[in-house]
Amino acid sequence: MSGYTLDASVLMAYLRGEAGGGALLEYVALGVPLYVSPVNLTEVYGVLIGRGEFSQAEVEQGLGLLSQLLSVVPLQAGHVSVAGALLGRSKAEKLYLSLSDCLCLSVAASTGTLALTADRAWAEIANLPAPVELLRGAP
16 A cells, blocks of 8 residues: 545644644655545535634645645545445444545545544444554544
């Protein structure tokens, strides 16, 4: 596996200057490919702007530093199918995965990358569509 598909929690940790968030700059410096679904990116904007933590311009500026290697993956029918099945499983098994979580994992599976998250609960869930790595220093 080469590269990471980023969960919204990772991008928010980076923008907020939280523990582990600086790892993204290390990945950029090393040329590690980084992917994100448009839904996860939308969640970053929505949460940070909605909570009054950042303006739209501040989010754009912060993400601009990652833009060289951060690829937004256009969603395809296969992504939707995998994410939808996982979302259904999540609801049935009370796994508490959101739609954006499921899309992150679906994109990671399709790109052959690790799903990088700050959400420790993911590490406890068996049979996810892609391997999961927890952000270093995540709470």
